[in-house]
Amino acid sequence: MTAYPISELDAHWRAANYLAVGQIYLMDNPLLAEPLRPEHIKPRLLGHWGTSPGLNLVHTHLNRVIKERSLEALCVWGPGHGGPAVLANSWLEGTYTETYPGVTRDADGMAKLFRQFSFPGGVPSHVAPETPGSIHEGGELGYALAHAYGAAFDHPGLLVACVIGDGEAETGPLAASWHANKFLDPVHDGAVLPVLHLNGYKIANPTVLSRIPEDELDALLRGYGHDPLYVTGSDPAQVHRAMAGAMDDALDRITAIQQEARSTGADRGREYARWPVIVLRTPKGWTGPATVDGLPVEGTWRAHQVPLAEVRENPAHLKQLEEWLRSYRPEELFDSEGRPTPQVLECLPTGDRRLGASPYANGGRLVQPLPLPALDLFAVPVDKPGSTLHEPTRVLGRFLTQVMRDTAGQRNFRVVGPDETASNRLDDLYDATGKAWQGMTEPTDRNLSRDGRVMEILSEHVCQGWLEGYLLTGRHGLFSTYEAFAHIVDSMVGQHIKWLKTSRDLSWRAPIASLNYLLTSHVWRQDNNGFSHQDPGFVDHVLNKSPEVVRVYFPPDANTLLAVADHALRSRDQVNVIVAGKQPCFDWLPVDEARIHVARGAGIWDWAGTDDGAREPDVVLACAGDVPTMEVLAASALLREHLPSLAVRVVNVVDIARLMPHEEHPHGMTDTEYNALFTTDKPVVFAYHGYPWLIHRLAYRRTGHAHLHVRGYKESGTTTTPFDMVVRNDLDRYRLVMDVIDRVPGLADRAAGLRQAMTDRRIRHHDWIRAHGTDLPEVADWTWPY
């Protein structure tokens, strides 16, 4: 039990509750200077009351321990739809006014705080980028705990509290995140203090965890490797006492774990720490109306949003609202000017220790440029295009290894992935760091280490959440994953893009490092796993989102991948999706050319075509992606051999947004630029890595669009050979040659023999692979002949 005066904590909590209710209901008369009248009430009542008193309680008690213990802390508010609570607390502690000087900490500012909430032109109803101290939106549930861990990694001095609603606790990503405690190093990382808030209900139903027996809940949390502390009740004074005690207990245990680990260092045993978790069981909509119109509300799902729904129209509701507001005794909490009283403010820490001012919640304030080595040290030599092969991701891995080495001191770079780092051929990283692992080990284990900065857990959700939390708190990273399974985090990346989009418009939010994806083991090379692993659609998903934020790259070889990665790791406030293969791939560009190619985003590969530059080509062969590039080059070689008079231009696109109009995307080409590459009237046969219609969707406004013919993946997949995959999807060199013949005016007759030869080769391929199980030697051993 703490000796701290409960009355001060309660005053702060009541003030926060008052302010939360005020935001949901009031557009005037904030201090109840006069009896409430309908015109004081907002015309549309929007907001979530149910979770707010619980969030306020946690915030109040965090304030106290942060102040008493001089903690550096951050809180992830999982029930982020309880925006009124976090806004209320920010206003009370003064960080709201410091961020938005128009909303002063007085009656005038209180009126603005109330009115702007969920009001057109005002602030969103959820915790959002606009909310000081937040790194987590909380509208889409499931990611709070993963975000909290991401924030804590490599911040040894930081306490990350994380409120988990019992609704959110039912989601998969949250359920998986509990095991993140096996990846938190008590020496190099900070602490995560989960607060599982069982208020019993979701929108319309009881929650699972609130309705299992207490011993089962205890077993579950111990099964997760946690040491639970319980705070239960509905009597404020008793709950304050219990919560204060639990907070102290939890922080004492955290300190003990960290001190022990940090004093014994590397010699400590292979048992991971049993960190505390607080289970807070209080009524939903606690301190709100007990009943409304004869139905129970407090402590039920009916308290989820707006307990009194007809306040403007129904005088009884209006009266009940006034009673509810007055039950917090605002006259004790705010002076006649509307300023919080000293008693209310007593529990608050000061300066950057206030949760709304935490620099960790505004990671751009902390971010340091990543030390990036010279690309030339890692580039592969290319004397002649297409004469050597490298695994692009392995080449990238060596570059990343150097980054990992060069950040060994500052520890601000991590690579995450769902158990695929080695499969994706980035395993040189283990020369520089290990895989984070706090669990038991066996003698056969390799590369596991307590302080490793490669993070592997078989959950794309947790990987994504970790990385988001890590970036949002001022660090750098890369997520490598199988291309098809990036869809698992479609929804998460959508939310992160929304966060970044909004943040870019907030001058007080400093830019953070971009979220970088390496999508590999891609659709064209899933020889082993087949159809379920073949899906290039993640880029379609992200390209629907804010163009300011989204970048998508298809480097065609190892050096271009290096140049793209270098660019991505230097960028800010973006989501960069890099699609690149791990299988041996021809080297086309020396690194200096690769760098220029990436800067331009798309360009003519003179050496690969036959147009002399003096006149327009007869046909443009365009490509984006490593496998399509190889097929286009092979098709170009066939055309050069068999139709030497045909002027073929080869265009490679590495930055796919270049195809968009420049009014639509910051990387989009002007029409002049586009036409200079693709012409306005010549046939363009475009071999694209993914779903072909994406190219049309990007380029439909171009003058030459009617002449654009795109080949790509069309869901014709299975377990088969690499070349069979391109044949099945009509992306192969032979089909591309046929496409050229079909589209260049006058070629149909002249090249009828060649067209038939192409068909014959496709048939021969078909028969061959069924007989031999491998690709035709003419394909498997093909090299660029010029």
Added chain:
Amino acid sequence: MTAYPISELDAHWRAANYLAVGQIYLMDNPLLAEPLRPEHIKPRLLGHWGTSPGLNLVHTHLNRVIKERSLEALCVWGPGHGGPAVLANSWLEGTYTETYPGVTRDADGMAKLFRQFSFPGGVPSHVAPETPGSIHEGGELGYALAHAYGAAFDHPGLLVACVIGDGEAETGPLAASWHANKFLDPVHDGAVLPVLHLNGYKIANPTVLSRIPEDELDALLRGYGHDPLYVTGSDPAQVHRAMAGAMDDALDRITAIQQEARSTGADRGREYARWPVIVLRTPKGWTGPATVDGLPVEGTWRAHQVPLAEVRENPAHLKQLEEWLRSYRPEELFDSEGRPTPQVLECLPTGDRRLGASPYANGGRLVQPLPLPALDLFAVPVDKPGSTLHEPTRVLGRFLTQVMRDTAGQRNFRVVGPDETASNRLDDLYDATGKAWQGMTEPTDRNLSRDGRVMEILSEHVCQGWLEGYLLTGRHGLFSTYEAFAHIVDSMVGQHIKWLKTSRDLSWRAPIASLNYLLTSHVWRQDNNGFSHQDPGFVDHVLNKSPEVVRVYFPPDANTLLAVADHALRSRDQVNVIVAGKQPCFDWLPVDEARIHVARGAGIWDWAGTDDGAREPDVVLACAGDVPTMEVLAASALLREHLPSLAVRVVNVVDIARLMPHEEHPHGMTDTEYNALFTTDKPVVFAYHGYPWLIHRLAYRRTGHAHLHVRGYKESGTTTTPFDMVVRNDLDRYRLVMDVIDRVPGLADRAAGLRQAMTDRRIRHHDWIRAHGTDLPEVADWTWPY
């Protein structure tokens, strides 16, 4: 301990292991009639050995208990990448030959079985639709347990075993699925027997659950509400004895739970059953090579795929493979003709009791048509378009309620959703059934019941997995969810579409009921939740997938929604995405017209435009979606009022795939049909519900595409009023009128005044909502004036 002869179980297991290894390596000499030579070995070694012996063990022991207890059973193989194991078992039990008569149960068939595996033109490396007895692909991990529960609901006589790999156990969806046991009714549902297979490793790492202390694992499983049984070891005889005992124990407990619940009926207490779970801890790659090239393989991650990688080139590997294969003593398992010996087959059940023949795994064999009531009973009367308002989903809810009532006996229809059924205004359903809930209850609870067929858990993953399992085993259902959060299951629906696409080509797989989504609480009406809840991109994602399977509908009013739902619930082997609002929406079409409109998929609304049909219109106003339809109608009314001589045609699109070329989608229009609606040369201003470029991607091949101008959602979202949302995204009536003026030749001058008036109204709107917090009365109270 069982009295069953372990030697017979072991013989079956060895045979299955032999066949699994054979599939990965051999293309000839299946019975080792001669020493292995390089030419017997496949040129590309693909497949996953690591999990196969464990799957074979479970299959063997399931065979025994199914036979002894005359069980109806199904098994969900979570580690579905262990295709060789399940194929081996199917071949042994004869179901493979019955399904594919060319692959006989003899030496010749064994050679085919081996050769075809992961071979071009052969069978995929994973458990797949092609695999007899499977309902689960297992390539994308996480959904096994949810699928198993879905299969068990409303199949009271069924045992669903479910193997969960310890890799899969790290995923979010799987972690959330453990709590599905609180939703399984022991009276009306079957049983799920999870087998958590801890083989210790993923691709390259130890697994979390294999490296936590045993007491913590036990606490975790008890915390999930399960009663664990442990089988641990690497000595086959001992493991066989322990597994047989655990299986008997588990099945005895299941029988006891079911008997008790079924005899006490509704009077039983509110404690849910503690179902057994088997924890099987055996080495990864068990019985495979202990070491290869001096490195440990059996019992490590190195056994994940192909333990001996260079068998063709390296004589030592070849020799080791032969020793490995001979270690199973094939001469005891197969006679000289390659037929399994009686000892091997002794444990097998017969007929449809064999797992590969389970009708539950071929749900189309079981599916019964859903009793669908006449739409007229639920339709809203429409005497005049746009004169009344209804909440479309509430109208649909009454229809679904009748379906729920009419299936009370046959229990083959469920509605799933993440705690949003009431929010989505489908709560009339509770007149017919409850919400499934086996947990503790409180007096304030409403509509919870043990046998309810509305399923609510705050996990879209679990909802989706349940419904997939339910449909795949021969029933019907609907998933209602907030539109934005459908992205959470992007990846899952992609896998389900792949499953259906492949199944459609397998004549032995009978068609199953379609997976029907109701996406509501959509982008235009997230007044309360704002930006995080605004994302219409799920339809973009599914429209990338196989057109044979995918259908997307935007019913513009209540009656059209009814007609779409009626159609969707009758369809087979499809994924139907229905996007419809829950907010009051104008009724445009009487139900008979709605039905015709849905059958046509798109049509001219004569009454809404001003072209007289005799000549081409000056402009086409097209719409898809309820809110865009209202804005187009309002724009049409403005044009009629202010530019009465302009011939305006209104086209509504309900089935969005109609826009695609008919060669690309079975619902696609011919060019003649398209041109008849949209013209070839007149401006088309298209107001679309989602991302506008989707319409371009669908229609880019149409002659009139250059004249197509699309408005839609462009990620400009926040917490605001409904009309402000359309204004922010330039989809509002005023902007549409301006678009018409800007695009119809000759209008710019003539209608300059109207254009200015439209701009003024947008400014007035902007000022009004910031002052009042509600939409302008001229918008809020608008009705169709004609």
